[in-house]
Amino acid sequence: MRVNRILLSVALVVVALVIQVSVLARLHLPGAVPDLLLLTVLGLALVYGHVGGALVGFGAGLLADLAPPADHAAGRYALVLCVIGYLAGLAKPDNGRLRSATGPMVVVVGAAIGTTLLYAGVGALVGDTAARHVGLPSLLFTASLYDLLLAPFVVPGIMALARRAENDPLADTNSAAKSPDISSGWLSSGTGLRIGGQRNALRMKTARARMARAGRIKGVKRL
Structure with a gap:
């Protein structure tokens, strides 16, 4: 207790x-x-x-x-x-x-x-x-x-x-004051994951756009 x-x-x-x-x-x-x-x-x-x-x-x-x-x-x-x-x-x-x-x-x-x-x-x-x-x-x-x-x-x-x-x-205040490093560590790791996920998403979108443009140019040349 x-x-x-x-x-x-x-x-x-x-x-x-x-x-x-x-x-x-x-x-x-x-x-x-x-x-x-x-x-x-x-x-x-x-x-x-x-x-x-x-x-x-x-x-x-x-x-x-x-x-x-x-x-x-x-x-x-x-x-x-x-x-x-x-x-x-x-x-x-x-x-x-x-x-x-x-x-x-x-x-x-x-x-x-x-x-x-x-x-x-x-x-x-x-x-x-x-x-x-x-x-x-x-x-x-x-x-x-x-x-x-x-x-x-x-x-x-x-x-x-x-x-x-x-x-x-x-x-609650005392417990929060005793562990600021833990919370900040969780926040920083969560932020890093979010930034990494956003970068990966932007790279995938850029690759898809390039492939689509290449397909359109090839199709024009075939015509």
Whole structure:
């Protein structure tokens, strides 16, 4: 990943985790907790693609596993967000622009359901049965509802920041200033090819004109 991607991803993930732990987790909403960290990973994955989404998801999940008051095994949420970031990155549009909000909303709902199921499944493998006591259907419904309501205020902003970091004009200027010889070399070689092609074309036209004149003179002599 590029340096600007890493810096932006780290900053957004840290801010999202702090808001989620200090604000959203203390709202005591029924069912699940709005997952701002998941929405941040989704927004970055829709811009960076499946590889970037997997890397950002793993880093964000690992940070959430280590941040207090985490009460589960380290690496559990990192695995979940790594898989979700990879799958969400597969939905990245080819031109980088979303035609409508339907696609991202479907991605958010699918990610909320998939995250809850994967988290509960991994917990069952390690002996954590908390999801059974809370009720998995209610967790799926509330997680999808909260994330869907929060997504329009988070995902577009995350994607806009990621696109702006990708199209950094300062980086383009620096890269262009570092390689003036390469561009000039390509230009000079291209110009030389064009001049050589024009000279060859003029020579061919001159030869054809001479042959045509010779044919006409011979024809007059035969008459």
